[in-house]
Amino acid sequence: MKNFEKRLPDAELEIMKVIWHNECPISTSEVKRIIDEESNAARTQQTVQTLINRLIAKEYIAKDKRGKEYIYTPLVAEKDYVEFESERFLRKMHGNSITNLMRALFDSKKISDEDISELEKMFKEKRK
Structure with missing residues (x-):
């Protein structure tokens, strides 16, 4: 990267x-x-x-x-730049805490039931 x-x-x-x-x-x-x-x-x-x-x-x-x-x-892959921006945003706006990011999204009501289902699948796959 x-x-x-x-x-x-x-x-x-x-x-x-x-x-x-x-x-x-x-x-x-x-x-x-x-x-x-x-x-x-x-x-x-x-x-x-x-x-x-x-x-x-x-x-x-x-x-x-x-x-x-x-x-x-x-010369730069989009995936690499998105990772950089995401890490920077997480660090700057949420103290490098994914929990704080998720809480902000839940509190703003920007997460749909479909999003929650997709996140549950991702978490289950990550634990395997």
Whole structure:
């Protein structure tokens, strides 16, 4: 797993999600098209390129050239980044206590009966 220094800003994370969830390598124009379709806020080509350049500098994505356009592939797996963010959130917001996190979710009534059933299955599998 990459040794992350800090979380990605939301705009850069939006780019990473496009790259993670689509066939790679992917071009700048394709990233922009997908963001325009999926996002409430359209971004200019220049903004998308600036965000991509930041991700290259942070070594989250690699850049290659295909014909006249640049294409990008992830260097960081989504699973690894999600683990980093989850651990950071748990530590920062819940004192590294899963019990405190679960209590907050129960108290906010954000957990459905379906969620509880799924969690019970996960706990049973973990104990095996």
